[in-house]
Amino acid sequence: MDQQLLVFLKVAEHLSFSRAAEALHVSQPAVSQNIVNLESSLNAKLFDRTNKSVQLTKAGEIVLHYGKQIMTLYAEMEQLTDDLLRDNSGPLAIGSSYTYGEYILPHTLARFRAKFPRVTPSVIIANTHDIEARVASGELDIGIVEGNVSLDHIQVKKFASDELVIIMSAHHPLATKSEVRIEDLEKQTWIVREHGSGTREITDVALSLHHIDPASKMEFGSTQVIKEAVEAGLGIALLSVSTIRKERELGTLHIARLPNAKITRDFSIITRQSEFATKAMNLFYEFICTASAESTSMPG
Template identity: 50%
Template sequence: MDSQLEVFVTVAELENFSRAAERLHMTQPAVSQYIKVLEKSMDARLFDRSNKYVRLTQAGEIVYHHAKEIIGLYTSMHALIDDLTNKASGTISIGASYTYGEYVLPEVLKRLKEEAPEITPSVTIGNTKEICKLISDYRLDIGIVEGEVKDENITVEPFETDELYVVSSPDSLTSREGNFSPEELEEETWIVREEGSGTRRISEKFFSSAGILPVSRLEFGSTQLIKEAVEAGLGIALLSRWTFKKEVIAGDLAIVNVEGLPVQREFSLISRSLFRSKALEIFVEKVKRGGK
């Protein structure tokens, strides 16, 4: 791989020549020389520099985007060639949205470690929008998200259906017999995820299809915080069945029977590369088997 690109990407991400030199085990003058040679070959200034900051120029942003793709493709190529003669091993970079990443992925990784200890997973957790961006930039080998993926450059492979229910604290809405209509819940405080989350997108679709506009909302960037808020009686939430199993069994949360629910959505594997290493294939198999 071109060392100039590796040095350039490191400087761009750390926004500091000294820290980049430390990360790369190089001297700062050597790092500066690499950048100087790259800028000369591009016939463009790639960084704006001062005593206070190092920032990418517009040309630098273009080079950074493509450099990340080149590095990602090189790494993938190296892994695939290595697969021809060696057993599955090495690092695979995985991205997962919060629901899957926090509540399902740990069990998958446990089984992976038991059956293929030579494989080292590196995991990034974010909302669906963030994971799609990292996949698009070749910064992850594979992602697991819920909901729609609109980037036409990303390959989407649905593998499991998820179900979402309305949950509340045990001593509130569930005391009533029979089903609630969505209209009856319009006056409740709905606790929702942040914009960009797959769960938030499904919640908005549910509100739209049910023809309701919640009067009051609270927004949190974590499903765990939402569950704690619901337990405290601050409102109700539409959540994946994967996220509240333990709380329902323990009696800390309760499912509210609502007409038209559960809402169904799909978990999908997403990627950009046309090829998968042996290590990645083994991981995908584990995902499709649900860690079993």
């Protein structure tokens, strides 16, 4: 990696020449000289410096933007060349939206690690839009999402289907009814996920599609909190059947479905468009697609 660019990025991170020198374990004059040389080669001033502060100029902001991309590409180059010497091993940065990440991914990773113990995954759980952005920036190798993907240069492969059902407390008045009606559902408080969540996206679509206008809504940023709120009788919600297995076994939640209406969505794997992928990425990609195909082909 170019030393001048590396020093620039560290100064831009700390907005301090002295703290950048400490982080790089070099002298402050060495940091200053690298910045002078970079400014000279670019014929542009990158920092506005006073006795009290250091700020990026407009040119500095441009160099920072592209410098981060260069750092990401350089790290990828190192990883991919090193990957040629590896045998089914290496790091793997996975991002997942909440439903899959909290309730399905741990079981998938356990089976994957049993087969490929030398792959070392790290996992980030966030909403669909956050995962999409992190995959696009190169922070994540692979994303698993349940919402629509809007960014360019992202490859999307649908690999599994998911059913969503209306849930309520086992003691809710509607739990005793053999069939729920639209007017019954409109009178309820609906507990929903935050905007940017794949579950919130399909909830809004389902409500609109079935012409349900809830009397009120409550918004929470966690599926687990929504389940707790529903169990406590605060309202009803639309959640994946994958998220309520334990509650169904315990009998604390009741499932209702709209007449003649099955609400489903797709789980998708997302990756950046690239000619290259690490062995760890390819192994996990193939594993999750194969495992999904086998589960959907099983009877029952």
